[in-house]
Amino acid sequence: MAKKKAEGYLSARESRRISRENRKITNAYEKQRKRKNVPENEYLTTMRDPNNAVEFDNLHTYFFTDAGTVKAVDGVSFEVPIGKTVGVVGESGCGKSVTSLSLMQLLQRPQGQVVDGAIRLNLGDKAYDVTRTPNEVLQKLRGHYVSMIFQEPMTALNPVFRIGDQINEVIELHDGEGQSAEDIKKRTIGLLEMVGIANSEGVYSMFPHELSGGMRQRVVIAMALACNPKVIIADEPTTALDVTIQAQILDLLRQLKNRINSSIMFITHDLGVIAEMADYVVVMYAGRVVERGTAADIFHHPAHPYTIGLMASKPVVGKKIDKLYSIPGKVPNPINMPNYCYFKDRCEMCVDGCDGEYPCMISLSETHQVSCYRYYDGKEEK
Numbered sequence: 001m002a003k004k005k006a007e008g009y010l011s012a013r014e015s016r017r018i019s020r021e022n023r024k025i026t027n028a029y030e031k032q033r034k035r036k037n038v039p040e041n042e043y044l045t046t047m048r049d050p051n052n053a054v055e056f057d058n059l060h061t062y063f064f065t066d067a068g069t070v071k072a073v074d075g076v077s078f079e080v081p082i083g084k085t086v087g088v089v090g091e092s093g094c095g096k097s098v099t100s101l102s103l104m105q106l107l108q109r110p111q112g113q114v115v116d117g118a119i120r121l122n123l124g125d126k127a128y129d130v131t132r133t134p135n136e137v138l139q140k141l142r143g144h145y146v147s148m149i150f151q152e153p154m155t156a157l158n159p160v161f162r163i164g165d166q167i168n169e170v171i172e173l174h175d176g177e178g179q180s181a182e183d184i185k186k187r188t189i190g191l192l193e194m195v196g197i198a199n200s201e202g203v204y205s206m207f208p209h210e211l212s213g214g215m216r217q218r219v220v221i222a223m224a225l226a227c228n229p230k231v232i233i234a235d236e237p238t239t240a241l242d243v244t245i246q247a248q249i250l251d252l253l254r255q256l257k258n259r260i261n262s263s264i265m266f267i268t269h270d271l272g273v274i275a276e277m278a279d280y281v282v283v284m285y286a287g288r289v290v291e292r293g294t295a296a297d298i299f300h301h302p303a304h305p306y307t308i309g310l311m312a313s314k315p316v317v318g319k320k321i322d323k324l325y326s327i328p329g330k331v332p333n334p335i336n337m338p339n340y341c342y343f344k345d346r347c348e349m350c351v352d353g354c355d356g357e358y359p360c361m362i363s364l365s366e367t368h369q370v371s372c373y374r375y376y377d378g379k380e381e382k
């Protein structure tokens with residue numbers, strides 16, 4: 001008698017078949033990407049609103065793995081206005097990092113691919129769709145226009161090079177034309193001081209393993225800010241830091257934002273940080289945006305049951321409770337998503353329509369949108 005196979009079990013044969021198919025798909029994407037001399041009109045685009053620095057438009061980023069296709073980001077749309085901070089929140093694994101890596105075009109290739117949608121980046125005089133922009137052009141945009149503070153500082157730093165050399169290299173590559181080695185060194189030391197490293201001369205010639213976790217994090221921030229980028233992606237930049245340093249780093253980001261009017265996409269689990277930093281908030285769940293609005297919309301009038309749960313699970317100063325609320329259940333398997341609302345199985349506020357297909361975005365006000373059947377009321381706007 002054949003043994004009962006566990007759910008999600010894949011035979012070696014099945015896995016080989018998937019892997020062969022994946023190769024076909026990813027090879028096609030890679031071939032497209034590796035073309036030389038791509039004409040500019042293929043990746044030039046126009047912003048929907050010239051006041052936006054970045055526009056994510058129906059972004060789909062998939063990972064073609066041997067176990068199946070992981071739909072890490074599955075139709076994400078939101079914008080980052082110039083000079084504003086957008087906070088992105090959501091449960092671990094909901095696609096926050098993959099969304100930002102798609103903007104940087106630093107996905108793990110060949111399995112990670114943007115399969116649909118656009119990411120428009122505003123350079124002032126023109127706009128690029130980074131999902132179609134060839135690598136040689138992107139290289140010039142990264143660091144200069146967009147830069148990223150990575151979630152894990154140890155993987156962002158090279159363990160065999162000294163700190164100073166690693167930051168110098170960033171400046172030389174992106175902004176160093178006509179500058180002498182001394183000038184660049186001076187600028188690097190200045191950056192280390194700016195992020196609050198006391199012994200900046202000493203740290204300049206240290207290796208990453210000689211620094212504490214918080215110092216490494218600050219070095220990574222110095223590197224990201226080295227060329228005064230227009231868009232800064234901060235992926236959990238303060239999670240490894242204690243509260244006082246965290247406050248300093250947040251201040252630093254705010255100052256920089258005001259000084260050069262850059263925009264920040266701030267990814268965090270910490271709703272307190274969001275409340276302090278963000279002008280707008282995007283709530284993601286299982287690869288999709290479930291709610292977006294101004295910080296006041298989200299904090300004072302959370303609409304999606306997931307957001308309401310998030311708000312209820314954060315501690316409030318001065319309010320004594322025995323146990324914090326936790327959202328029951330877990331996120332669905334990203335390889336096999338249901339065809340109804342992804343949050344339905346965990347939702348405690350379901351209504352009649354919830355058995356239907358995935359709910360589309362409904363506008364609650366000019367700034368506030370939510371994808372939930374509770375707000376349909378017969379109207380089906382987008």
Ligand SMILES: Nc1ncnc2c1ncn2[C@@H]1O[C@H](COP(=O)(O)OP(=O)(O)OP(=O)(O)O)[C@@H](O)[C@H]1O
Pocket residue numbers: 063065070072090091092093094095096097098099108111112151334
């Ligand atoms: N290289 C990869 N190969 C396959 N799947 C991946 C890869 N990178 C990410 N994923 C999948 O994409 C999904 C989204 O991951 P992502 O890193 O964006 O989560 P996140 O929201 O940043 O979570 P966290 O808050 O824990 O950092 C996850 O299901 C993850 O397993």
Ligand SMILES: [Mg+2]
Pocket residue numbers: 096097098151235
């Ligand atoms: Mg992440």
